[in-house]
Amino acid sequence: MEKASYFLFAGIHFDKKKFGSDFARFQEKKESDDSVGDSSLFEDRKLESDEEEDEKKEKVRLKKRKRKTMRTENVEGFSVFKSSKSEEPLVKEENEQLENEVSLEKKKFHQQLERDNLFRKGHNIHVSGKNIPSPLGDFSELSSSYGCKAKLLRNLAELGFKEPTPIQRQAIPVLLSGRECFACAPTGSGKTLAFVCPILMKLKRASKDSIRAVILCPTRELATQTTRECKKFAEGCKFRIKLMSKQLVKGADLSKFSCDILISTPLRLKLAIRKKKLDLSRVEYLVLDESDKLFELGLLKQIDAVVKACSNPSIVRSLFSATLPDFVEELARTIMHDAVRVIIGRKNTASENVKQKLVFAGSEEGKLLALRQSFAESLNPPVLIFVQSKERAKELHSELVVDNIRVDVIHSDLSQAQRDEAVDNFRAGKTWVLIATDVIARGMDFKAVNCVINYDFPDSSAAYIHRIGRCGRAGRSGEAITLYTEDDVPFLRNIANGMKTSGSEFPSWALGLRKKKWKKHRPRRESISTTPKEKEEKGRRRRK
Numbered sequence: 429m430e431k432a433s434y435f436l437f438a439g440i441h442f443d444k445k446k447f448g449s450d451f452a453r454f455q456e457k458k459e460s461d462d463s464v465g466d467s468s469l470f471e472d473r474k475l476e477s478d479e480e481e482d483e484k485k486e487k488v489r490l491k492k493r494k495r496k497t498m499r500t501e502n503v504e505g506f507s508v509f510k511s512s513k514s515e516e517p518l519v520k521e522e523n524e525q526l527e528n529e530v531s532l533e534k535k536k537f538h539q540q541l542e543r544d545n546l547f548r549k550g551h552n553i554h555v556s557g558k559n560i561p562s563p564l565g566d567f568s569e570l571s572s573s574y575g576c577k578a579k580l581l582r583n584l585a586e587l588g589f590k591e592p593t594p595i596q597r598q599a600i601p602v603l604l605s606g607r608e609c610f611a612c613a614p615t616g617s618g619k620t621l622a623f624v625c626p627i628l629m630k631l632k633r634a635s636k637d638s639i640r641a642v643i644l645c646p647t648r649e650l651a652t653q654t655t656r657e658c659k660k661f662a663e664g665c666k667f668r669i670k671l672m673s674k675q676l677v678k679g680a681d682l683s684k685f686s687c688d689i690l691i692s693t694p695l696r697l698k699l700a701i702r703k704k705k706l707d708l709s710r711v712e713y714l715v716l717d718e719s720d721k722l723f724e725l726g727l728l729k730q731i732d733a734v735v736k737a738c739s740n741p742s743i744v745r746s747l748f749s750a751t752l753p754d755f756v757e758e759l760a761r762t763i764m765h766d767a768v769r770v771i772i773g774r775k776n777t778a779s780e781n782v783k784q785k786l787v788f789a790g791s792e793e794g795k796l797l798a799l800r801q802s803f804a805e806s807l808n809p810p811v812l813i814f815v816q817s818k819e820r821a822k823e824l825h826s827e828l829v830v831d832n833i834r835v836d837v838i839h840s841d842l843s844q845a846q847r848d849e850a851v852d853n854f855r856a857g858k859t860w861v862l863i864a865t866d867v868i869a870r871g872m873d874f875k876a877v878n879c880v881i882n883y884d885f886p887d888s889s890a891a892y893i894h895r896i897g898r899c900g901r902a903g904r905s906g907e908a909i910t911l912y913t914e915d916d917v918p919f920l921r922n923i924a925n926g927m928k929t930s931g932s933e934f935p936s937w938a939l940g941l942r943k944k945k946w947k948k949h950r951p952r953r954e955s956i957s958t959t960p961k962e963k964e965e966k967g968r969r970r971r972k
């Protein structure tokens with residue numbers, strides 16, 4: 429953790445003298461930030477309203493004092509002739525009127541707070557932070573309260589978005605108010621629109637001056653998907669929305685490159701900054717999608733480079749994910765100012781739309797048998813199967829391809845074009861079963877996936893939540909089956925716990941297992957291949 433925050437601040441030198449006023453402001457923020465994490469919304473609001481109340485009382489006091497002074501000043505020399513009796517009731521009346529106004533305002537404020545809290549409760553929205561904007565009742569408020577262009581609203585309607593999802597209800601007004609935000613909401617609950625919509629609204633119109641917004645995604649597939657979604661939301665608005673592609677990075681000097689929204693993986697963007705002088709100093713919005721993945725050790729240096737390059741002091745940063753571990757929250761607090769925390773439902777739990785099942789398969793042979801049997805009984809495509817490595821993905825693919833199933837495979841050994849083709853075919857329904865490594869476990873939106881099979885047990889509880897979240901999206905229902913062997917038993921407890929909290933039937937005995945710290949669980953497994961030759965070859969290579 430220490431190390432992580434160090435990375436994110438490396439190279440930043442703060443001239444306290446030069447930026448004295450900013451520094452003072454930051455210190456104030458820091459003090460108030462401390463209260464943010466612990467206090468509930470109610471307490472925060474109460475504090476605010478108390479402060480406001482004090483302020484109002486002070487105003488009344490000042491007015492009274494001013495009036496008194498004025499009276500004494502004016503009266504000099506004349507006071508003896510003036511009747512203080514006629515003045516007093518008038519002043520008293522004025523004071524009472526003023527106090528009434530203040531208490532009415534206070535009452536209205538508290539009523540609005542109560543309404544917001546009730547509304548949030550009804551939508552399972554939990555917030556913390558100061559002065560949090562009211563959640564959206566419906567999309568039309570984007571235009572009545574925030575001046576959203578009719579075209580954007582029409583695009584949402586055309587996409588069939590009738591009502592905002594809970595994360596959209598709260599995160600959109602937070603970002604529209606210029607506040608930084610870290611948000612955790614279940615898989616498939618519309619986080620993409622929650623961060624794209626405020627950007628499109630705040631940027632107002634297309635510009636050719638600079639790069640104005642950056643969205644970082646952990647994989648190429650997700651970056652491509654997000655670019656496509658952004659373009660759909662912005663249809664007809666002339667915004668220049670670009671994906672940082674390989675060709676772009678290979679190109680010449682990028683110092684003059686500009687667009688309204690740039691979507692990229694961290695590595696590509698870091699290369700573009702370092703080698704091609706891409707200028708991010710005027711970026712106004714930075715989104716870290718799947719933020720917990722981006723903050724993993726392998727990507728942290730790249731994220732650090734991007735965060736540093738986005739040096740605009742008024743930048744608004746936001747973090748989104750379906751899983752938000754404590755270390756990411758801590759890290760977020762060190763880089764964000766006055767951020768609002770938005771959690772939908774319970775943090776780090778799987779989508780309630782997915783019916784989860786755990787199946788003991790005994791051995792690797794048992795797994796293949798169970799899979800074949802279930803496909804023979806009923807195959808309800810599209811089905812996604814996750815395995816733990818690209819080798820195992822290839823092995824399982826060569827087993828199923830002979831079973832007369834329309835099956836394809838995606839892993840990091842394939843070229844980008846092959847990977848894109850695999851995703852497109854699966855989306856188009858040409859492929860019924862897609863075997864995958866975790867390369868598409870996060871963020872990918874395959875709308876109609878009915879079933880996710882964890883052929884190999886996931887390597888962490890976050891991986892489990894994201895994998896099974898490829899089904900049960902946008903309110904649809906889905907099913908997730910996780911096969912396990914003896915090797916996986918020590919890790920069952922976490923999953924059973926998750927099943928319990930998200931309302932699925934779970935093996936209660938698994939809750940009694942000893943707590944096990946879940947570091948990347950990728951046991952060495954027997955080969956999937958049933959072809960003796962391949963199996964032997966594999967065994968020989970392993971022994972070497």
Ligand SMILES: Nc1ncnc2c1ncn2[C@@H]1O[C@H](COP(=O)(O)OP(=O)(O)OP(=O)(O)O)[C@@H](O)[C@H]1O
Pocket residue numbers: 588589590591592593596613614615616617618619620621749750870871872873875897901902
């Ligand atoms: N307000 C809405 N009404 C109906 N459908 C919506 C709405 N918002 C988003 N969707 C749809 O819901 C699906 C899931 O959205 P999205 O991919 O943004 O989810 P997500 O929360 O980012 O999921 P993940 O955590 O897996 O990345 C998409 O198909 C999207 O088009």
